[in-house]
Amino acid sequence: MRFQLSEDQQALQAGVRRLLDRRFDREALRAAVGAPGRLDRALWRSLGEAGFFALRLPEPDGGVGLGLPEAALLFEEAGRALLPGPLVATHLAAGRVPGAATGETVVTAVDGQLVEWLEAADVVLGETVGAVAMRSVDPLTPLHRVPGTTPADPLAVLLTAAEQLGTAARVCELAVQHARTREQFGRPIGTFQAVQHLCADLLVRTEIARTAVYAAAVTADGADIAAARLLADEAAVRGARDCLQVHGGMGFTWEADVHLHLKRAWLRAARGGGGTQSEELLAARLAA
Numbered sequence: 001m002r003f004q005l006s007e008d009q010q011a012l013q014a015g016v017r018r019l020l021d022r023r024f025d026r027e028a029l030r031a032a033v034g035a036p037g038r039l040d041r042a043l044w045r046s047l048g049e050a051g052f053f054a055l056r057l058p059e060p061d062g063g064v065g066l067g068l069p070e071a072a073l074l075f076e077e078a079g080r081a082l083l084p085g086p087l088v089a090t091h092l093a094a095g096r097v098p099g100a101a102t103g104e105t106v107v108t109a110v111d112g113q114l115v116e117w118l119e120a121a122d123v124v125l126g127e128t129v130g131a132v133a134m135r136s137v138d139p140l141t142p143l144h145r146v147p148g149t150t151p152a153d154p155l156a157v158l159l160t161a162a163e164q165l166g167t168a169a170r171v172c173e174l175a176v177q178h179a180r181t182r183e184q185f186g187r188p189i190g191t192f193q194a195v196q197h198l199c200a201d202l203l204v205r206t207e208i209a210r211t212a213v214y215a216a217a218v219t220a221d222g223a224d225i226a227a228a229r230l231l232a233d234e235a236a237v238r239g240a241r242d243c244l245q246v247h248g249g250m251g252f253t254w255e256a257d258v259h260l261h262l263k264r265a266w267l268r269a270a271r272g273g274g275g276t277q278s279e280e281l282l283a284a285r286l287a288a
Contacts, residue, residue, distance in 0.1 A: 048103020079166025152272035168235035
């Protein structure tokens with residue numbers, strides 16, 4: 001099985017990265033952190049116009065007509081940019097909820113016992129009676145807890161794993177960039193073996209997760225998705241922690257974006273029943 005991206009997929013990935021660099025740069029990210037709970041509707045419509053939500057809809061239905069592997073590339077870029085909002089729920093609602101495909105309607109969904117962006121959404125899929133606001137570890141993702149439990153959607157798990165992959169790749173870039181420029185004892189800290197090992201581990205975990213996520217996007221098999229999710233969660237969470245350690249000499253890393261990546265990675269790791277549900281699914285498949 002080949003996982004090299006085609007020219008069209010590379011162009012799609014580059015186009016999304018340029019769009020997000022233009023519409024959600026670091027200044028916009030920091031502005032969003034300063035206004036928690038506020039969803040940028042103009043950005044949402046821009047994503048809709050670019051086909052972010054309608055990517056997998058057939059062309060006769062107004063969609064782009066692409067598949068799950070291309071959707072994984074989009075969500076990898078969204079994770080890399082720390083794009084906020086109920087992206088997965090709105091993407092999966094395209095074609096089922098009017099306005100979702102174009103970005104005119106913001107859709108969220110109950111996931112397990114949690115629902116993200118409840119108060120900002122126009123449509124909520126799932127039962128939210130008795131929802132209670134709770135403090136979110138991620139300043140860019142407001143959360144409510146709801147009674148009962150909703151089963152995880154495998155496609156939502158896969159797209160979340162793609163977002164985790166984007167975070168893993170981004171924190172690897174940030175760690176290497178800092179190791180190359182930050183100096184201690186008269187030389188870049190990247191020349192020290194301990195820092196080199198951290199950066200190498202970041203890269204290895206990221207590329208292993210990339211292979212698993214891309215494979216799961218091709219097969220859409222439940223066990224492949226569960227494995228991809230576990231590897232992507234590890235790559236994102238451990239990667240962000242290692243990136244923080246590389247930045248540790250700063251002493252105070254609030255102004256570095258890596259802490260935002262770590263908090264988002266923690267939150268995503270709790271989606272879709274958490275890692276435990278994926279571990280149980282894999283164990284059941286192996287025992288069958």
